[in-house]
Amino acid sequence: MATLKTIIYSIALALILICGTSLYAQISISREYQIKAVFLLNFTQFIEWPEDAFATTDSPLVIGVLGENPFGTQLKETIAGEKINGHPLAVEYYKKVEDINSCHILFVSSSQMPKFEEVVSNLTGKNVLIVDDANNYMHQGSMIKFFNQSNKIQFQINPDAIKNTQLTVSSKLLRVAKVVKPKKN
Amino acid sequence: MFLLKDIPIKKQLMTVILFISGTVLILTCTAFIAYDFYTFKKTTIQQLSTLAEIIASNSTAALAFDSREDADEILSSLKAEKNIGTASLYDKEGHLFSQYPEEATVSEFLAMSSENGFYFKGSNIEGVQTVLQGDRKLGTLHLSYNIRIIQERLRSYILISILVFLISFVLAYQLSRISQKSISSPILNLANIARAISERHDYSVRAPLTGKDEIGLLNNAFNRMLTQIQEQNQSLLDKNNELKKTNEDLDSFVYAASHDLKSPIVNIDGLFNLLAPEIYSKNETTNYLIDRMQHSITRLKRTITDLSTAAKAQKNIFDDIEEVKFEDVFQEVSIDIETLINSSNAEIKTDFCELSTIKYSRTAIKSVMYNLLSNSIKYKSYDRPPVVHIETGKINGKKVLTVKDNGLGIDLNKDKEKLFAIFKRLHSHVEGTGIGLYAVKRIIENNNGSIEVESTINKGTLFKIFFN
Numbered sequence: 001m002a003t004l005k006t007i008i009y010s011i012a013l014a015l016i017l018i019c020g021t022s023l024y025a026q027i028s029i030s031r032e033y034q035i036k037a038v039f040l041l042n043f044t045q046f047i048e049w050p051e052d053a054f055a056t057t058d059s060p061l062v063i064g065v066l067g068e069n070p071f072g073t074q075l076k077e078t079i080a081g082e083k084i085n086g087h088p089l090a091v092e093y094y095k096k097v098e099d100i101n102s103c104h105i106l107f108v109s110s111s112q113m114p115k116f117e118e119v120v121s122n123l124t125g126k127n128v129l130i131v132d133d134a135n136n137y138m139h140q141g142s143m144i145k146f147f148n149q150s151n152k153i154q155f156q157i158n159p160d161a162i163k164n165t166q167l168t169v170s171s172k173l174l175r176v177a178k179v180v181k182p183k184k185n
Numbered sequence: 186m187f188l189l190k191d192i193p194i195k196k197q198l199m200t201v202i203l204f205i206s207g208t209v210l211i212l213t214c215t216a217f218i219a220y221d222f223y224t225f226k227k228t229t230i231q232q233l234s235t236l237a238e239i240i241a242s243n244s245t246a247a248l249a250f251d252s253r254e255d256a257d258e259i260l261s262s263l264k265a266e267k268n269i270g271t272a273s274l275y276d277k278e279g280h281l282f283s284q285y286p287e288e289a290t291v292s293e294f295l296a297m298s299s300e301n302g303f304y305f306k307g308s309n310i311e312g313v314q315t316v317l318q319g320d321r322k323l324g325t326l327h328l329s330y331n332i333r334i335i336q337e338r339l340r341s342y343i344l345i346s347i348l349v350f351l352i353s354f355v356l357a358y359q360l361s362r363i364s365q366k367s368i369s370s371p372i373l374n375l376a377n378i379a380r381a382i383s384e385r386h387d388y389s390v391r392a393p394l395t396g397k398d399e400i401g402l403l404n405n406a407f408n409r410m411l412t413q414i415q416e417q418n419q420s421l422l423d424k425n426n427e428l429k430k431t432n433e434d435l436d437s438f439v440y441a442a443s444h445d446l447k448s449p450i451v452n453i454d455g456l457f458n459l460l461a462p463e464i465y466s467k468n469e470t471t472n473y474l475i476d477r478m479q480h481s482i483t484r485l486k487r488t489i490t491d492l493s494t495a496a497k498a499q500k501n502i503f504d505d506i507e508e509v510k511f512e513d514v515f516q517e518v519s520i521d522i523e524t525l526i527n528s529s530n531a532e533i534k535t536d537f538c539e540l541s542t543i544k545y546s547r548t549a550i551k552s553v554m555y556n557l558l559s560n561s562i563k564y565k566s567y568d569r570p571p572v573v574h575i576e577t578g579k580i581n582g583k584k585v586l587t588v589k590d591n592g593l594g595i596d597l598n599k600d601k602e603k604l605f606a607i608f609k610r611l612h613s614h615v616e617g618t619g620i621g622l623y624a625v626k627r628i629i630e631n632n633n634g635s636i637e638v639e640s641t642i643n644k645g646t647l648f649k650i651f652f653n
Contacts, residue, residue, distance in 0.1 A: 035251070039249075039250060042249035042250060042318075045245075045249065045318045045319055045321060046245075046246060046249070046318070084319065085319070152251075153251070154250075170246065172243065172245055172246035173246050173250075175246055175247075175252075175255055176246045176247055176249075176250045176252040176255045177250075
């Protein structure tokens with residue numbers, strides 16, 4: 001009896017542990033993009049767009065997601081009802097590079113990273129902040145890159161790349177980010 | 186202030202000055218401390234609010250991008266401000282995000298009702314500052330400021346105040362010591378002059394002329410008074426000198442008169458004594474007239490002798506000073522007044538054991554003893570024969586002659602003044618010249634002695650002659 005009980009308990013404990021871990025892993029991924037969604041929202045507070053980036057004083061500040069949407073509904077929920085300097089926030093999803101409309105932040109999901117060069121060349125000279133979470137693109141025009149370190153979402157900023165967009169980045173944002181040094185020529 | 190009136194005017198002035206300056210100093214220091222304390226508290230709160238705003242503004246990104254390291258770093262910059270007790274940053278849900286110092290125990294959760302602002306709370310100033318980016322609330326900063334520094338400042342201010350007070354007080358003391366002189370020194374000067382005048386009777390000094398203030402007025406009045414006193418004094422002195430001179434002239438006159446009268450009287454006496462046996466017993470009337478003349482001549486001689494003695498005493502020109510034996514003098518006097526002693530049945534007891542001799546004028550001593558003894562017998566009681574004690578001795582080191590009788594006695598309350606006056610007589614039932622006691626007094630007092638009289642009516646009189 002005692003042994004049976006012990007075995008049942010052991011199995012139950014193992015099941016709970018396994019399920020728990022996988023559950024945690026799942027929450028972790030969804031939580032990762034939840035945090036990234038919040039960060040995208042928060043970027044709008046520490047970065048200033050020039051006035052002519054908006055059609056009118058109350059036209060929306062658009063966050064575009066290029067490629068496969070990793071946020072689900074989270075980004076939409078996060079920005080719902082938020083306003084920055086009178087501009088309401090809006091999300092637009094673009095399947096392909098050609099679909100990119102006028103937006104202020106463009107999040108490039110990993111599925112579209114192979115076409116990153118094209119994205120960058122299309123947006124050159126426009127007031128668009130290009131954000132991604134893939135490695136090795138920092139010197140190809142990526143302005144902000146999310147990365148995961150010690151289970152924490154952090155980001156790198158490439159001030160050099162942002163310089164051409166006429167966006168003003170708050171020094172406070174630079175404080176909390178890893179700043180990428182300019183590429184050596 | 187009435188406590189001041191017995192201390193010197195210098196100290197009174199200084200006490201008043203120090204009292205006033207002390208009060209003013211205390212008031213000033215207190216007001217200064219109170220004002221500074223109040224301002225410092227206000228400024229501290231303002232500075233704290235500013236600091237909180239800066240910290241809050243700096244920590245927006247840290248809160249927005251969940252960077253505890255950055256938040257910790259921002260808060261740790263507070264260590265430059267050593268009076269910050271604790272600082273804690275809460276996220277927008279009110280959960281603790283970062284704290285300073287790291288080991289501080291602060292609340293894990295902040296009630297969101299707190300409004301911006303800082304207030305005194307116990308020994309701290311506490312308050313919250315909302316962390317805003319644009320118009321979005323990202324969290325709340327809570328600061329606790331230790332007011333130890335305010336207390337320290339207060340303590341050092343009180344210390345400085347006490348120091349300032351002490352220094353100012355010493356300064357005020359020194360200044361008052363100097364400045365009070367302008368008031369007190371003329372007064373002290375005047376007081377010294379007044380004291381000098383009352384001690385030395387020198388009315389010729391004058392208070393120095395000072396300003397036209399009340400003290401100057403006082404000095405002037407004082408000087409005018411002195412001038413008046415001096416003038417009056419001078420006129421008194423002049424009058425006195427005049428009187429003295431008149432007196433001397435009178436004395437000289439009396440002396441000369443008595444001296445010049447003496448030999449004719451002695452001549453008359455001698456001639457009469459030769460004449461008397463020739464014309465005696467012719468008839469009753471002649472004999473009666475001879476006796477009366479004899480008597481008058483004796484009285485005249487007595488009066489002349491007394492006057493001469495008194496005049497000599499007054500001029501103090503006794504030339505027969507020697508070691509005089511009281512017993513000898515007494516014997517001479519006894520012979521002179523034998524008739525008087527016998528006729529009154531007087532009993533005379535002498536005691537010259539303690540003091541048998543004295544260096545004095547024989548004439549003077551004789552005159553003194555003659556007058557006192559004859560008075561004692563002449564003014565005898567109506568009821569009993571006179572008993573006279575004549576003694577010499579020493580009282581308190583002074584040579585003394587006492588003559589004590591059991592006679593009529595004198596009412597000293599009424600007649601003390603008359604007793605020693607010239608030509609004054611208290612009784613008229615016996616013969617007398619009215620010069621006797623005056624001469625005694627003159628002799629004794631001109632030789633630095635004194636006379637005391639004790640007397641009881643109908644019991645007797647005691648004369649004490651202190652020689653010197």
